[in-house]
Amino acid sequence: MVALQNSQLFCHLSADDQQVLRAAAQERTFSKGSEIFKEGDTGKEMYVVQSGKVRISKVVRDVEKTLVDLGAGEFFGEMAILNDRPRSATATVTEDAELLVVGPEGGFHPDELAVASRRRRLGDTILRVETAAIAAVSVMLTCG
Numbered sequence: 001m002v003a004l005q006n007s008q009l010f011c012h013l014s015a016d017d018q019q020v021l022r023a024a025a026q027e028r029t030f031s032k033g034s035e036i037f038k039e040g041d042t043g044k045e046m047y048v049v050q051s052g053k054v055r056i057s058k059v060v061r062d063v064e065k066t067l068v069d070l071g072a073g074e075f076f077g078e079m080a081i082l083n084d085r086p087r088s089a090t091a092t093v094t095e096d097a098e099l100l101v102v103g104p105e106g107g108f109h110p111d112e113l114a115v116a117s118r119r120r121r122l123g124d125t126i127l128r129v130e131t132a133a134i135a136a137v138s139v140m141l142t143c144g
Helices: 015-024 079-083 110-120 122-143
Strands: 027-032 036-037 046-058 063-070 090-103
Touching: 027 110, 046 079
Parallel strands: none
Antiparallel strands: 027 090, 036 090, 046 063, 046 090
């Protein structure tokens, strides 16, 4: 299992905060080809890739475009719990994957993420990663 301290999103949390998060999260296994969520779905959880690969894609002008392929230590689905909006893309497993699922089902709530964010620069990390992702999508949409 990839430790949370190796995840770009959670590496700023203290060891105690990581332990709380680990206890509240659930490990789930997904087979290649599994759709974790679809663009437009509602969602209250985010995911950290422990092993395997996940593709994030979006339909643009009726064509599915790959935004990013994610591997161990990378995360996705965070925007749904931070802004309480429908999923902005589709997540599909491209290689059998073990994911850490962080959300209310495991006892972790967005309010706790907001508190951790203020305490450990989590918000800055999310902003930096999301800004890069938005820039990449903008280039993709402009260039076709």
